[in-house]
Amino acid sequence: MLRIHFTSEDLARVTIGYNSSLPVSEAVMSLQALRCGSGPRFSAWRHLVGKQLPARASLLGSLVPASGWAPDFLTPGPDHATPTTGAFDAIRGTPRRHLKAELHRLSSRHRLPAWTQLLAHGDPEALDAVTDTLSAYYDVAVTPFVDRMRAVLDADRAWRVHTTAHRGVGAVLAGLHPQVRWEEPVLELPGPPGQGQVDFHLEGRGLLLSAHIFCGSRPRALLNKAGTPILVYAPVWNLQSDSLVAAPPNARPGASKALATLLGRTRAAVLEALASPAGHSTKQLAQSLAISPASASEHVTALRDAGLVTSLRQANTVRHTTTALGTKLISTATRGLDPRPGS
Structure with a gap:
């Protein structure tokens, strides 16, 4: 269980994210949906994307497991989240120490191919290959579906804003998922099986709520000691358009x-x-x-x-x-x- 602790200042700084173009993290998360299914909502999408995968898509498969945590350097923060705000340049500029730390963390959970050692040491060619492949995959998995995805995300955001205006921030936090519990000043989220209780204090930095089409059913907390912590959650879909592919x-x-x-x-x-x-x-x-x-x-x-x-x-x-x-x-x-x- 993850317990996120709020102060009154944190509650005042809860924001609902919006990007005119979709973040690269959607593409990274979609790799998991592509591999593990994620139900009929994405069946037509999987069929279309599966036939157009970039030639070196296996590079991404090595770095993004079928479920769970993926390296953060593949998903730049709010200031560089989308292709139009320099996401791929931010990935290419990832410091060597950051690459090494994240690939070490990933290797403790999954066996990695030998080429990732080059990436861990900041090899420019290896980092370029990963970035170029992710860019090509984004163009296949996200770009053709932007209008549909944007419609779902816009509708969810409108609903959250409406809820905030009429019932307050607490109602929005409590409504992110059936297993989420809000007992002011603590937000409790389900954690991975076998994980004990983890407490995280926002310490006045607030929280960015960011809906993602491919994040899976459970909210994902992207918590750090610098910048704004992010809580990624699945949007509510319109029952009349419950499919990614129209x-x-x-x-x-x-x-x-x-x-x-x-x-x-x-x-x-x-x-x-x-x-x-x-x-x-x-x-x-x-x-x-x-x-x-x-x-x-x-x-x-x-x-x-x-x-x-x-x-x-x-x-x-x-x-x-x-x-x-x-x-x-x-x-x-x-x-x-x-x-x-x-x-």
Whole structure:
């Protein structure tokens, strides 16, 4: 069990991360999902990625075990987390002592091939080979799926921000995973089997909450004595889009039959599309359903007048999302029950 201790200053410095481009750590974590399965959510993704692996992907397989800890130098911190903020340059610039310490830690748990000795001694060619391969793998495993991943992460972030505003930071911490316990001022997380209790004090540095598509079901704590500690967790997925790879338009199921019978096919599809906490603008809604903006606006207005949808203006954009009543109606119809009150 890991116990993370907060002060009042730490609670005030809890932040919810956001990157416009996705961090390289997603690619590193996805190597584990690629090898150990991780369920039907990633089945189509595994099939596509498995056919396009870089020629030297085995280099990454040697450094990233099928589960558990992977060397931190492969996952640069918040300031250099993404390709656009210099992640690969940061990896190439990893100090020799850091490489040696992390590969020693990895070798105590897994048998490493001989070439990793060169990496441990800071050999530039070995480090370049690993970095280039990781960059090529990122382009195969992450880049083609950015829009889908970003939609899931944006919806989760919107939900966490909403929870913070209405119930406080403690509710966000407690809601990260069913096995996470928040008893102020301590956050308890499940640890690996056989590991005893570990206590970590944030000491005023706060905590960055960072949702990752491929982090696995349990939150991962990236704790250190310098910089901002990070807690990586799995986002909540929209039940209407529970797959990393979107089905082609002609293969997507329409709105649930019960909902379509009640509202009409297009209006039901509009309501379901707005079920994400992040919502959609009218333009996004029209594009996702292949209808005109005028038609999308008409259906949203009718649903809003019925109390099923709410619309909020953000700068020059109006975003629409379902109300609690709209979400309940979708849930009831999906279960095949009569959605009428009193049924």
